[in-house]
Amino acid sequence: MTTVNANEISLGIESFGDTDGPLVLLAGGTTMLSWPDALCERLAAGGRRMVRYDLRDSGQSTTKDPEVPAYTLRDLAADAAALADALGGRPAHLAGIGVGGMVAQVAVLDHPGAFSALTLVGTRAVAPGPADDDLPDHDQETMSRLFARPMPDWTDREAVAEFVAAGAEALGDDPVVARAIAARIWDRTPGTAPPVQMANHMGMVFSRLDCTPRWRERLPGIGVPTLVVHGRRNRFFPVGNGEVLAREIPGARLLVLEEAATAIPEAAAGEIAEAMLTLGQTPAGATRT
Numbered sequence: 001m002t003t004v005n006a007n008e009i010s011l012g013i014e015s016f017g018d019t020d021g022p023l024v025l026l027a028g029g030t031t032m033l034s035w036p037d038a039l040c041e042r043l044a045a046g047g048r049r050m051v052r053y054d055l056r057d058s059g060q061s062t063t064k065d066p067e068v069p070a071y072t073l074r075d076l077a078a079d080a081a082a083l084a085d086a087l088g089g090r091p092a093h094l095a096g097i098g099v100g101g102m103v104a105q106v107a108v109l110d111h112p113g114a115f116s117a118l119t120l121v122g123t124r125a126v127a128p129g130p131a132d133d134d135l136p137d138h139d140q141e142t143m144s145r146l147f148a149r150p151m152p153d154w155t156d157r158e159a160v161a162e163f164v165a166a167g168a169e170a171l172g173d174d175p176v177v178a179r180a181i182a183a184r185i186w187d188r189t190p191g192t193a194p195p196v197q198m199a200n201h202m203g204m205v206f207s208r209l210d211c212t213p214r215w216r217e218r219l220p221g222i223g224v225p226t227l228v229v230h231g232r233r234n235r236f237f238p239v240g241n242g243e244v245l246a247r248e249i250p251g252a253r254l255l256v257l258e259e260a261a262t263a264i265p266e267a268a269a270g271e272i273a274e275a276m277l278t279l280g281q282t283p284a285g286a287t288r289t
Helices: 037-045 073-086 099-110 140-147 158-170 175-188 194-201 204-208 217-219 238-250 266-276
Strands: 001-006 009-016 022-025 049-053 092-097 115-121 226-231 255-259
Touching: 001 037, 009 073, 009 140, 022 073, 022 099, 037 049, 049 140, 073 226, 073 266, 092 099, 099 115, 099 217, 140 158, 140 266, 158 175, 158 194, 158 238, 175 194, 175 238, 194 204, 217 238, 226 238, 238 255
Parallel strands: 022 049, 022 092, 092 115, 115 226, 226 255
Antiparallel strands: 001 009, 009 049
16 A cells, blocks of 8 residues: 555555556545455456545545545545546546445546546445436435434544444345444544544545535436446445436446445456456446346
């Protein structure tokens, strides 16, 4: 792991694979560890130069004040384009998961020359906050369970890991895997101040971002091969959100993971890697469920 200066900030990155291979850039959601090691290794084994990175205010990237972010979603999109430039990998295959998927959509729309392909995992076509009337919103019972819990002692690594594990269980994800990743995130988080920890573990900084203007209406303008991956059991962004993305982005391929929820299961790494590595070879309009 190291850092790279791009768009006048520092971004934490981790690289896998051949440095001469085509670049696949994975935008964290919010940290790079939202992308499983197994998937990164599969992509690297497929001949790609795989780089996952932390969004601002997370991991090893520039962290200032997650309670009052002085940037917008479009700035995060510009970070992705600038990082592809700094790595010498334009045009890159850009992938985003969760809120990182929102960043990826805007990045491809605002900086089309920087990217050759797009993968969107467990995300939706509108910013954090109220969903459009035709989009399925968060499962309210699950959200009630998540936000009814008391906050942990953010200075206590084990307490934070247990808190994240319980949240993963409520979302339908593997709590054992979530606990291990949370411990790794805690170790990489620059300080134990609650706003910083909440930005890293819960992505709370995104609720404070300026995410205007809307980009959903621009989705038909995406002109690169696109893969949409969504868990059938996703309670945070129900699968209908992925179906809408695949329908509104021209020629997008939809891959629904029947046993997945919010996180990418390690067991799905091979299937997702294969879909990403062959993206652009699928006939336009084809879907897979």
